[in-house]
Amino acid sequence: MTGWLKVVGLGPGAEAMVTPEVSAALAEATDVVGYVPYVERVPPRPGLTRHGSDNREEIRRAEQALRMAANGRRVVVVSSGDPGVFAMAAAIFEALEAGEPAWHALDIQVLPGISAMLAASARLGAPLGHDFCCINLSDNLKPWALIEKRLRLAAEADFAMAFYNPRSRARPEGFARALQVLREACGPQRPIMFARAVSTPEETVRVTTLGEAQPEMADMRTLVMVGSSQTRRIERDDVPWVYTPRSTSGSEL
Amino acid sequence: MTGWLKVVGLGPGAEAMVTPEVSAALAEATDVVGYVPYVERVPPRPGLTRHGSDNREEIRRAEQALRMAANGRRVVVVSSGDPGVFAMAAAIFEALEAGEPAWHALDIQVLPGISAMLAASARLGAPLGHDFCCINLSDNLKPWALIEKRLRLAAEADFAMAFYNPRSRARPEGFARALQVLREACGPQRPIMFARAVSTPEETVRVTTLGEAQPEMADMRTLVMVGSSQTRRIERDDVPWVYTPRSTSGSEL
Numbered sequence: 001m002t003g004w005l006k007v008v009g010l011g012p013g014a015e016a017m018v019t020p021e022v023s024a025a026l027a028e029a030t031d032v033v034g035y036v037p038y039v040e041r042v043p044p045r046p047g048l049t050r051h052g053s054d055n056r057e058e059i060r061r062a063e064q065a066l067r068m069a070a071n072g073r074r075v076v077v078v079s080s081g082d083p084g085v086f087a088m089a090a091a092i093f094e095a096l097e098a099g100e101p102a103w104h105a106l107d108i109q110v111l112p113g114i115s116a117m118l119a120a121s122a123r124l125g126a127p128l129g130h131d132f133c134c135i136n137l138s139d140n141l142k143p144w145a146l147i148e149k150r151l152r153l154a155a156e157a158d159f160a161m162a163f164y165n166p167r168s169r170a171r172p173e174g175f176a177r178a179l180q181v182l183r184e185a186c187g188p189q190r191p192i193m194f195a196r197a198v199s200t201p202e203e204t205v206r207v208t209t210l211g212e213a214q215p216e217m218a219d220m221r222t223l224v225m226v227g228s229s230q231t232r233r234i235e236r237d238d239v240p241w242v243y244t245p246r247s248t249s250g251s252e253l
Numbered sequence: 254m255t256g257w258l259k260v261v262g263l264g265p266g267a268e269a270m271v272t273p274e275v276s277a278a279l280a281e282a283t284d285v286v287g288y289v290p291y292v293e294r295v296p297p298r299p300g301l302t303r304h305g306s307d308n309r310e311e312i313r314r315a316e317q318a319l320r321m322a323a324n325g326r327r328v329v330v331v332s333s334g335d336p337g338v339f340a341m342a343a344a345i346f347e348a349l350e351a352g353e354p355a356w357h358a359l360d361i362q363v364l365p366g367i368s369a370m371l372a373a374s375a376r377l378g379a380p381l382g383h384d385f386c387c388i389n390l391s392d393n394l395k396p397w398a399l400i401e402k403r404l405r406l407a408a409e410a411d412f413a414m415a416f417y418n419p420r421s422r423a424r425p426e427g428f429a430r431a432l433q434v435l436r437e438a439c440g441p442q443r444p445i446m447f448a449r450a451v452s453t454p455e456e457t458v459r460v461t462t463l464g465e466a467q468p469e470m471a472d473m474r475t476l477v478m479v480g481s482s483q484t485r486r487i488e489r490d491d492v493p494w495v496y497t498p499r500s501t502s503g504s505e506l
Binding site for chain 2: 011014015016017018019020021024058082083084085086087089090091092093094096097104105108110111112113114115118119121122123125126127128129130131132133134135136140141142143145146149150153154156157158159232234235236241243244245246247248249250
């Protein structure tokens with residue numbers, strides 16, 4: 001048996017957002033590897049072994065997946081959203097580079113998924129419709145000073161912004177500091193959006209301003225977006241539409 | 254008949270990357286609206302009218318789609334990639350805000366797709382695996398000075414970068430200037446990636462450095478990515494893997 005490794009994105013939650021190529025990879029797999037709640041999204045079947053592991057176990061999990069593929073297994077590593085955005089693809093290549101030389105000859109593919117960022121953006125309209133940036137607010141893997149520097153430069157560049165991992169029980173104060181930096185840099189009227197568990201039964205979506213935003217509006221499952229100076233809001237019966245126009249005169253220069 | 258409007262992403266090209274919810278919307282549509290080559294990706298069938306229009310016709314196309322939905326049609330507006338990333342979703346909301354008040358009550362949904370950026374990133378490994386930004390290099394809809402300012406600030410923030418619309422026949426010189434700005438800001442050794450028509454039969458992928466990059470390496474169908482200071486390259490028989498590690502010590506501060 002010839003092994004392979006596919007690093008796939010399951011999308012934000014809804015089955016209807018899983019691409020056919022990802023479904024096909026899961027149907028051919030002998031082993032599925034990932035964080036427990038994501039592995040549980042893959043139904044059990046005969047011939048499939050599911051290997052769920054804890055959060056923050058990414059490198060050990062990546063090594064396990066590479067080793068199984070080298071041993072002839074057909075291994076799918078699952079991430080929520082897209083595997084290339086703060087997820088397992090980078091961990092796989094870190095483990096590959098540091099690992100056994102034979103792993104370099106493995107058949108590896110990364111299959112993209114609908115990212116949480118783009119699912120949240122679609123739910124709200126088109127807040128990322130112009131130039132934007134995407135920042136992981138967790139300081140587990142980088143110093144807080146770098147996050148703060150990036151927030152200030154992103155505001156100066158007038159990017160729309162998408163934030164992953166805004167808040168966790170282990171770091172309750174970080175997101176409050178991020179909001180303070182953004183309020184100083186963008187002003188209190190700037191729109192901010194909280195999109196939690198988009199496309200799942202637990203979905204909640206809220207649009208407010210930096211002046212009104214509270215740290216408690218986000219948790220680990222929330223994708224946060226902040227508009228650029230050009231971002232607009234259209235009221236309706238549901239949560240308002242938010243969009244960033246495609247064009248700008250450059251008045252923000 | 255109750256009309257609706259769905260603004261959908263067809264992904265980068267491969268049918269296997271079209272999500273089931275987008276396929277279902279296309280199966281229920283009476284009308285498909287979009288740029289000619291994207292509309293042609295939807296096979297003709299009885300009961301479906303395909304409305305292809307030229308590039309740079311986005312607002313007129315958006316108004317046409319909103320009007321048809323208001324008249325009871327089931328309208329799908331198609332974009333390549335994701336509709337929220339430099340595509341039709343922002344144009345629809347611009348037209349909605351400026352248009353007839355009755356349109357505000359329309360049933361509108363945006364269905365995300367696999368963006369060109371994330372398909373290209375997957376093809377190459379995980380170059381966007383840490384904080385990144387996404388910039389449209391076309392100066393059709395914004396002044397060049399704003400693009401250049403964003404490039405310099407993105408380099409200072411040490412983002413990985415994804416660039417849409419790097420080069421067109423109408424603006425052959427812009428991309429050469431962008432490369433010069435990036436070389437000055439990031440140095441000649443920084444990896445740059447050219448991913449053309451990813452997931453289609455015409456796919457070509459190239460990894461080089463800013464020092465070696467030539468403007469002719471990109472055309473209208475090329476997604477360009479530049480690594481951060483932390484981005485790494487793993488050689489193999491195919492085009493090298495490129496990834497940006499999840500963690501950083503902050504030495505780039």
